Amino acid sequence: MVILDYGSGNLRSAERAVARAGADVEVTADPHAAIEADGLVVPGVGAFSACMEGLLGVGGHRIIGKRLAGGRPVLGICVGMQILFSRGVEHGEETDGTGEWPGTVDRLHADVLPHMGWNTVRAPSDSQLFAGLDPAERFYFVHSYAARKWELDGLPGQEPKVTWANHGEDFVAAVENGPLWATQFHPEKSGDAGAHLLRNWLATL
Numbered sequence: 001m002v003i004l005d006y007g008s009g010n011l012r013s014a015e016r017a018v019a020r021a022g023a024d025v026e027v028t029a030d031p032h033a034a035i036e037a038d039g040l041v042v043p044g045v046g047a048f049s050a051c052m053e054g055l056l057g058v059g060g061h062r063i064i065g066k067r068l069a070g071g072r073p074v075l076g077i078c079v080g081m082q083i084l085f086s087r088g089v090e091h092g093e094e095t096d097g098t099g100e101w102p103g104t105v106d107r108l109h110a111d112v113l114p115h116m117g118w119n120t121v122r123a124p125s126d127s128q129l130f131a132g133l134d135p136a137e138r139f140y141f142v143h144s145y146a147a148r149k150w151e152l153d154g155l156p157g158q159e160p161k162v163t164w165a166n167h168g169e170d171f172v173a174a175v176e177n178g179p180l181w182a183t184q185f186h187p188e189k190s191g192d193a194g195a196h197l198l199r200n201w202l203a204t205l
Contacts, residue, residue: 001205002037004063005029007054009043009080010188017188021198029058035066038205044079048088048105048145049095051079061098068100073179075201078143081175081182085147100180102151110168113144119185121173123163129176129183129200130163137193139173139185146171146184 001023003014011027018041019025026033034040042064044051055061064084067074076084083097088105097105108115118138123130148171150162158178165173165184174183181201187194 001025001039001041001202002034003027003041003043004034004058004060006051006058006060008051009045009077010186011043014041014043014077014188017195018198018202021195021202023202029060031059031063034060034063035072037072039073039075039202040064040067042074042076042080042083044077044081044083045142046079048079048082048090048097049093051083052088052095052097055083055098064098064100068178068180071179073181073201073205076180076182077188078184078186081184082145082147084180084182088145090145101147101175101177103147103149105145105147107145108143108148108168108171112168114142115144115167116142119165119167119173121163121165121185123174124161127161127163127176128204129161129174129181129197131200133193133196138190139183139187139193139197140189140191141165141167141173141185143184148172150175152177 082105160177163174
């Protein structure tokens with residue numbers, strides 16, 4: 001299991017959390033290791049544009065694309081989820097994402113930003129990622145930007161499973177789309193609920 005090191009993200013906390021969930025973890029930017037691993041975690045914190053710059057610098061967009069083409073699981077976390085969309089808009093600056101999903105990440109319409117703290121989510125009843133978790137469980141968020149719409153329908157019987165949360169307005173909190181899963185919240189900072197969620201993901205590898 002590889003955590004992609006492209007200069008962004010809580011690499012060590014993510015490494016510890018995934019290891020506690022039962023995986024052998026390597027933190028690396030090596031393309032061969034990242035492409036061939038059973039699972040790849042793409043973390044991310046900070047600005048969308050800075051994360052994309054770092055990702056492009058290590059060829060991370062190609063790594064993600066090659067993994068998905070081969071049906072190999074990828075988990076994006078926080079800005080590591082945001083960069084999977086077509087574009088991000090921050091402070092009037094538009095930056096291309098990896099384009100794995102259509103849509104724009106932009107500023108939440110909320111009285112208080114950043115959205116920092118614990119929040120419940122609304123997961124589909126058939127979610128694998130949230131399987132076995134009480135709907136009242138809370139997860140830890142730190143962000144001011146999010147995907148406020150979901151624009152990919154998917155093929156019949158293969159529709160993405162989209163989980164929502166609310167801070168001022170609804171936004172995408174997690175997605176399960178074939179081998180590509182992602183969370184806007186930080187499972188590595190979400191205590192027992194986050195550990196359970198990571199175990200659910202690892203069980204699919």
